Amino acid sequence: MKLAGSVFKKWNKKIHIYLGLFLILFLWVFAVSGLFLNHPKWFGGQPNRVGSETEVTMPDSDDQLAKAHDLMTQLDLSGEVIFRGTQRPGQFAFIAMKPNERHFVNVTLESNVAKITRVTGNIGQMMGNLHTFSGVRPIWGERPSVIDWLPTRLWSISIDALSIGVILLVASSLYMGFSQKEVRRGAVLSLIVGLGVCSFLFGDSSKSFAISVRDYVQPFGLPRLNKTEY
């Protein structure tokens, strides 16, 4: 039993080190870009916009995404396709989005002329785009969001991996803190301080916690209150 404990302790430390090193660049990007998003003035300034027009052949497909991909091939564009809301009559519009550039494509169906606006930003704006690239797409007015570009899929998987990795790093650090007698008191004190600040910031969400519990037990027969979509 004692041996199993010491083996777990040893591997817990190793996993903490290896996981931390593996994820360090991802962690830096998301930490720094999060900071930039909280301070947009640090990298202020308007993005550059360059417009152009070209004739295209409008594809016959009924599938909007297939149409957009066909047009992107004609226009030599790449990126994630984003549709903003519903299409205007007589037009077909979408955004070909990459973290470092966006192409706003707007085809007039009568003339088959595509207006393309290429928008590029500074490093701060690019970092912000990396931070929000796949997760928060409703900010572009797109519902529902469908990931349609392989790099976005990979980035999305990286975001999941980073989140799960951070949870594991936290769990392993808590284990290390509490399993060593000489640092246990300090570790408990640190956790109390952290939890104290965190619970203060959650304010009156003790009620929220009750709601979460209630949601969890609801399938077991408790009545559900009036729930609405946000």
Next chain:
Amino acid sequence: MNESAAKRNGLYLWSRKIHLYLGIAISPFLLVFAISTLMLNHGVTPNPIEESSVASLEIEDGVEGPALVSTVLDQLGLTGEVVGRGQILDGKTVVRVSRPGKVTVVTVDIAAREAQVKDRIFGLMDTMRYLHLNPGPHKSPTWTFSKLWGWVADSTVYITLLLTLTGVYMWVVLKSERRAGLIALGSGAFGFAIILFTLLAL
């Protein structure tokens, strides 16, 4: 300097203390960001409970704008991040008050001296999502709590960066972990570079 001597030096000992204690102290915040990131990345939308009530108000004639907003909020005992300038349209004004776990929308009928109060109460997960998205690039917080949360979010970033630096330093000192650590660091960097290249250059 050999490994055991290096582990006894002041910088290593301080790095270890900082890494352990600060890491544990910010662990609740790291969990908030990590869990909410999973929700955001998978398009989990908030699912609040809605409660409605009606309250009578005492509003003096001619009150409009910020004065009207503060009168309404004072009488209803509401605090939070306020959206609404107190402009009266069709005899009504709408004020939205947000705070972690709760959004209240107050529609004031000026002539009837009455407020319809709609509370949207969010669960713990949605509260984490709210905290993750705030203050964000499009909001200038005015409520003290929001400002405080902005500072805490920034501090979490600074401390996380410090933790990575102390972590790397301690790993460098640990000779026994150097080879495996290099493989972990190298494979992470390789994966990161490949994905970033495909995102930016393809």
